[in-house]
Amino acid sequence: MVASVGLIGPVLSFLEAARLELLLFAGFWFVIGALDELAIDLCWLWLKLTGRLRRRKLAAAAPRELSAPIALFVPAWREARVIAPMLRHALAAWPHRDLRIYAGCYINDPDTRAAMEDAGGGDPRLSIVVNETPGPTTKGDCLNRCFRAMAQDEAREGFRFRAVLLHDAEDLVHPEALSLIDAELAHADFVQIPVRPETNGDSHWVAGHYCDEFTDAHAREMVVRARLGVGIPAAGVGCAFDREAMDRIARRRGGSGPFDPTALTEDYELGMLIGRAGPDGKGGSFARVRAADGSLIATRAYFPHTLDTAIRQKARWVQGIAFDGWEQLGWSRSPLEFWMRLRDRRGPLVALVLAAAYALIALTLVLRLAEWAGLHAPARLPPLVYWVMIFTTACFVWRAVVRFVLVGREYGWNEGLAAVLRIPVANVIAIISARRALGRYIGTLLGRAKVWDKTEHDRHPADKIGGRGR
Template sequence: MQPTPVLQYAVAWLQVAEHELLLFTAFWFILGAIDDFAVDLCWIGLRLRGRCRDERITRQAAVAPLEGRAAVFIAAWDEAAVIGHTISHALSAWRQDDFTIYLGCYGNDPATIAAASQAAGNDPRVRIVIGDTPGPTTKADCLNRIYTALCADERRYGRRYRSVILHDSEDMVHPAELAVVDRALAHADFVQLPVRPELQPDSPWVGGHYADEFTESHAKALVVRDALGAAIPAAGVGCGFSREMIARIAWRRGQGGSAPFAAECLTEDYELGLLVRREGGRSRFLRVRDEEGNLVATRAYFPATVETSVRQKSRWIHGIAFQGWDRLGWSKGGADLWMALRDRRGPLTAIVLACGYALVVVEGLLALAGFSGLQGGVPLSPVLGFMLQICFACFLWRCMHRFGFTTREYGMFEGLSSIARIPVANYIAIMAGRRALWGYVRSLRGMAVRWDKTSHEGHPAAPLAAGAPLAVGALAR
């Protein structure tokens, strides 16, 4: 059967699309791979010189009194399912008395207030702050209300806190965290500890891909960033600031020094970490292990469905890539400029990945055309063929790193699973990039920024509360 002109035209169009998509994706994939490979080389160099070894903290040092009082900020809206576990575990894990958990709640969220009050009991280390504005506002707005309460308490009792530590409502803290942060703030103005996503049996693909990404980022990328002396972004959990630095950032923002957190920003924690560097402060990313070898990190369950994961990651891309560019501009230092480019490449990555998967569809259609007697794909040019070989080698290199870091923290099975989860992570990145772009466009049209928070149902400390035979040390790796 002779092919019709329409089919011939369609095949010719697919051949053109194949060539352009191959050239576009190969170029940008190689450019991104060079960027990642530079970080890999820095990390390998640090390893060879012994500068990537995790520090250690003794059991006695982990429970020693702090040099000064610590204020722990937690913003909570609609968190009745998890906030009780967070508070009760923190109060039992942290043996020090010189800290206060400031929990920001809303008057129209009585369930969260009740759960927090029940978990806190009469413990004076918990202070529930209820604002006048109904929720939800933005997370930064809630944190600013907490900061106002902190300043009022300092004036009322005539004592000033030494540090401000940020956490989320679903976090499970490590017993040594306060001691590690307190000790590090003697030589720094901001300290970030690792985040360790917990594996979820009911969500091995979506929930599991967070473990892959955070493990590699917090064991390599941020280690390199710290070694280069670049600004460290705050993750919003497990991060501590000196009281003086928080006050300086608050005065920088105006409003009488009462609002250190940018209420109009979707990633106020990320921005806060970068502002420390711009204020002349010193930032550190620390990896510390306790006597049992467990990593001093914040443990939490991350979104378990594609929809919630896309919503969360789109907020990160919107805040870091789009708002970060608008609000912070570009740094002049070489290391800071490099890291800003890496932070803001999320939208471009989504486009390149989308083109890559579109290429898979085009190749399938061309193969089908070839089987049907029509002309299929055209031969590749030597240059393009060489570029594709480089892409494949880079992909294998990335798989090796992903496998190695995930295996080190979660075991061989999860290491192998991390490679199988790459397509899932790519799909979420594509959809999140698209959603972030539309959200940014809507904000340019004047739409107000809202707290598009993630709903939380499970908590890593819940087995402890239920009486399961799990050790606190094992849960705080």
């Protein structure tokens, strides 16, 4: 018993030393991260104060015809539950004659194919593309199959599409999005419109954090990136690529198609390749515009509502963007482009720093309890550490205020407050998904094949609006 008591002092001293090391490690990276976010915030505020981010709003008008044909690709694997309302709503919301939808499915997925056929209702603008390779392969492979089907139609009918638009089976398109994208393509090779996740009453915390993160990114960071002229990452939905630009990428890949069939985030990669202006192209555009009724012209969808499914999805994003993106896209000599790629690939480091911060909180609680019990006298921290803590705390409060304002403006002030309370939930998901992404990436280095680790969808936003509303 005496020996046990005698061990308490050395153990607490070790914990105190560990706490200081974690403080220095987490504090350093928190300062770097805070300065990174502040730089984006300052750019955003400067653009708003100088009037360069005027709120764009479309006048009410009847749907006009497209300036040139556009192809919409909708890849699907086991999406029989949601593909029918998606296609039915898209065909009704976008009556444009020059739109053609290529819905990709697999030979071993008859339910999804049947749902597609039912949704089409004989509309000649819908083409169902069956991948003869049993699924799931990868999303990039399915998209390349749609691309080849489109090219065959072009050769047979003697015309060329102007652009390719991407959407997923769970998406609800905005009625005015196609006309907006068509107009933006006049001066851009790549166009991205915002993503607006649907709130889910069954999962206020997990599903809700997608609302917070997409709103923050698509109301602030993406508009800054577009103004800076750097690469804009494609979200995989509500994004359109110029046909000629896609041909250039396809030739670089050896003619198999513009999408990388081995990538987990083939949309992000294509957006980064096309979306930065260069000698061969016009660059990208992020179009954040309001309709005449005040609604944001955006893609709506339900996102994962359980912890496991959210972790699986985000692990795929981290692996594809942070690990595979580093390997396949490399870096850039442009300082601004290099900065943005660092931001895109910071997920694993952020997760490590957050894990260190939560360990630091736990250690601090243990040491405070020991101090309260009279077993330990805490060491005085260096003054620099206190200043770091003050600076990072102030920056956290500022970020929370910005998120509250952005989310509250879009979803209501109750959701804005919830967005602040959901920050720890988002942090936990980020930590676990980064660990999982690292394990999966190591597995691919050891020869494990990449497959379509898709998110399961059990509802569609069109369900609650009869399939035809906004």
